[in-house]
């Protein structure tokens with residue numbers, strides 16, 4: 001049948017014609033809308049995966065191996081103080097949930113092997129599932145990169161591109177911050193170029209959206225050092241931009257043991 005003739009048919013006749021040709025006209029508008037929604041969702045999903053691949057590529061893992069940890073992997077029985085292990089994980093879980101709608105910094109303080117990196121990774125996993133881009137930066141690996149760049153000047157470009165990504169990612173994890181300052185008992189100032197770059201990143205990450213007047217980036221820091229020790233390694237302007245003052249954004253692992 002010609003298209004013009006089809007248009008001339010009554011609604012019922014047109015339906016009959018379509019049914020005879022195996023075309024389901026029931027709820028056609030809703031189905032088109034649903035299809036468009038799905039198409040849009042797929043597009044957004046693909047764009048997110050692409051952005052995540054970019055930030056994954058810029059992440060600096062300890063020993064080059066990507067690590068992953070989820071809240072469901074947290075075993076409270078690994079600790080004698082299992083109730084304490086539970087409450088620390090619950091605090092991290094709630095902070096990650098809040099981070100889906102809001103942006104702020106979180107600092108995790110504790111001795112080696114108590115689970116700081118694990119819970120910080122679980123937070124990254126949770127916000128990633130909520131479509132926020134994430135990036136992991138081992139501060140020790142970053143310091144090594146700066147040291148190697150003295151001899152290998154081309155590494156300056158690598159450092160520059162990592163810093164750019166650190167500025168832009170939604171949620172940044174600065175892992176083991178302070179280890180690059182040397183012995184805990186005798187912390188030394190961290191090299192100036194690294195301090196300057198980190199300051200510039202930390203500053204950029206405090207940016208506020210003009211319309212909503214809310215922050216657009218979150219940063220999580222894990223450290224074995226006290227704030228006082230960090231101040232011996234880094235400029236106080238950097239520390240004040242990185243380490244939150246609000247108790248609810250500080251996670252203390254005191255009382256937990258090294259389970260490594």
Ligand SMILES: Nc1ncnc2c1ncn2[C@@H]1O[C@H](COP(=O)(O)OP(=O)(O)OP(=O)(O)O)[C@@H](O)[C@H]1O
Nearest residue numbers: 073074075078111112113114115116117118259260
């Ligand atoms: N409650 C837990 N449940 C399951 N695994 C745990 C738990 N606590 C720690 N682990 C495991 O123990 C090891 C050490 O934990 P993690 O690396 O998170 O410690 P950390 O506090 O970051 O230590 P460091 O300060 O040395 O970096 C990891 O393999 C981690 O997965």
Ligand SMILES: [Mg+2]
Nearest residue numbers: 116117176222
């Ligand atoms: Mg760690």
